[in-house]
Amino acid sequence: MAASIVFALFTIMVVFFNYYSIENQFWFPELASNWGDMDTATLMTLIISGIVFVVLSLFICYCLIRFRHRENSKAEYQIGNNKVEGWLIALTTIGVIALLAPGLMVYSQLINEPEDSLRIEAIGEQWTWSFRLPGADNTFGKTNPKHFGIKNSFGLDPDDKYAQDDILIQSSTLHLPVNQPIALSLRSKDVLHDFYVPQFRVKMDLVPGQLTNLWFEPTVEGEYEILCAEYCGLQHTYMRGLVVVESEEKYKQWLSEQIIFANTSLNLPPDADKQEIVSGEMLSIRLGCTACHSIDGSNGIGPSWKGVAGEERTLSNGEKVIADHYYLEESIVSPNSKVLQDYPPIMPSYGLSHEELDQIVEYIETLNETNE
Numbered sequence: 001m002a003a004s005i006v007f008a009l010f011t012i013m014v015v016f017f018n019y020y021s022i023e024n025q026f027w028f029p030e031l032a033s034n035w036g037d038m039d040t041a042t043l044m045t046l047i048i049s050g051i052v053f054v055v056l057s058l059f060i061c062y063c064l065i066r067f068r069h070r071e072n073s074k075a076e077y078q079i080g081n082n083k084v085e086g087w088l089i090a091l092t093t094i095g096v097i098a099l100l101a102p103g104l105m106v107y108s109q110l111i112n113e114p115e116d117s118l119r120i121e122a123i124g125e126q127w128t129w130s131f132r133l134p135g136a137d138n139t140f141g142k143t144n145p146k147h148f149g150i151k152n153s154f155g156l157d158p159d160d161k162y163a164q165d166d167i168l169i170q171s172s173t174l175h176l177p178v179n180q181p182i183a184l185s186l187r188s189k190d191v192l193h194d195f196y197v198p199q200f201r202v203k204m205d206l207v208p209g210q211l212t213n214l215w216f217e218p219t220v221e222g223e224y225e226i227l228c229a230e231y232c233g234l235q236h237t238y239m240r241g242l243v244v245v246e247s248e249e250k251y252k253q254w255l256s257e258q259i260i261f262a263n264t265s266l267n268l269p270p271d272a273d274k275q276e277i278v279s280g281e282m283l284s285i286r287l288g289c290t291a292c293h294s295i296d297g298s299n300g301i302g303p304s305w306k307g308v309a310g311e312e313r314t315l316s317n318g319e320k321v322i323a324d325h326y327y328l329e330e331s332i333v334s335p336n337s338k339v340l341q342d343y344p345p346i347m348p349s350y351g352l353s354h355e356e357l358d359q360i361v362e363y364i365e366t367l368n369e370t371n372e
Contacts, residue, residue: 048098123154127235164262315341
């Protein structure tokens with residue numbers, strides 16, 4: 001009898017906890033896309049599973065009471081019961097169909113994107129995001145791993161005529177027009193990643209060597225965080241981006257300010273010194289440096305670049321150093337030889353050329369000037 005009471009109390013606690021969680025905190029954030037059916041399918045699954053859980057728990061409590069041990073009582077042996085087995089098969093079949101049907105209905109919509117969708121490609125790499133849109137020809141240019149490099153982070157074929165007007169978003173911030181279907185193609189440059197925006201109810205893996213797809217329609221203007229939902233290395237938690245959903249007019253204005261592939265080598269100021277600085281900024285974005293090193297003084301997995309140049313810094317062994325040009329170069333070439341205090345020695349060496357190294361260091365040094 002005591003066991004049945006404990007089990008019944010446990011069942012009541014589980015039901016109450018789940019109800020309280022849904023009502024208060026452990027539920028999806030406010031919906032900002034067309035995928036309200038995702039919530040419906042999840043809720044139906046939870047309700048059906050909850051009913052089955054409660055019924056089975058009550059049945060177990062009944063059995064614990066009805067068939068508890070009694071003195072001089074013998075159990076009745078039965079070979080089988082076709083009627084009971086038939087009911088169990090029927091109820092199980094109905095339950096499985098009820099669980100599968102909502103998900104299959106949503107999945108059938110998910111794999112059939114609207115014809116008027118805005119096509120965008122999202123590229124994931126340790127530990128940053130970048131994006132590409134087709135140009136006026138509405139055709140993506142060809143890509144090939146052999147073309148990947150610091151000066152061609154998208155791997156576009158320079159001889160492909162369709163690649164020339166591709167719009168390149170070399171940052172983790174993507175702008176989208178509200179109430180416009182978005183067809184997103186996903187690819188990874190290194191390991192498994194996962195594109196996830198909780199408010200949009202979309203989530204899809206990025207698999208190296210494969211192209212995966214999803215679509216959604218943002219319905220509420222605002223800013224939404226992109227998360228990587230697949231462990232991808234030590235700095236996985238910092239692999240975040242931003243989706244800005246805005247009006248059609250603002251989106252077109254933003255789009256007009258982006259560079260196309262044909263102009264990437266021309267998108268530099270005429271002044272030679274400024275060319276180095278802009279090249280360093282673009283290089284730091286392409287390499288994903290800003291995933292760990294902020295430029296606004298905020299804390300990250302690595303020290304902020306704001307105000308670091310020329311300052312006295314304390315190393316992990318207590319030694320004091322001046323973060324001059326040579327120290328910054330050494331910290332990029334051999335990042336774990338002189339690690340700053342309170343930061344982990346996890347930065348890889350990127351094998352940069354001397355020219356690329358100078359560009360990044362000069363860019364870091366300008367962050368002092370812009371904040372004086």
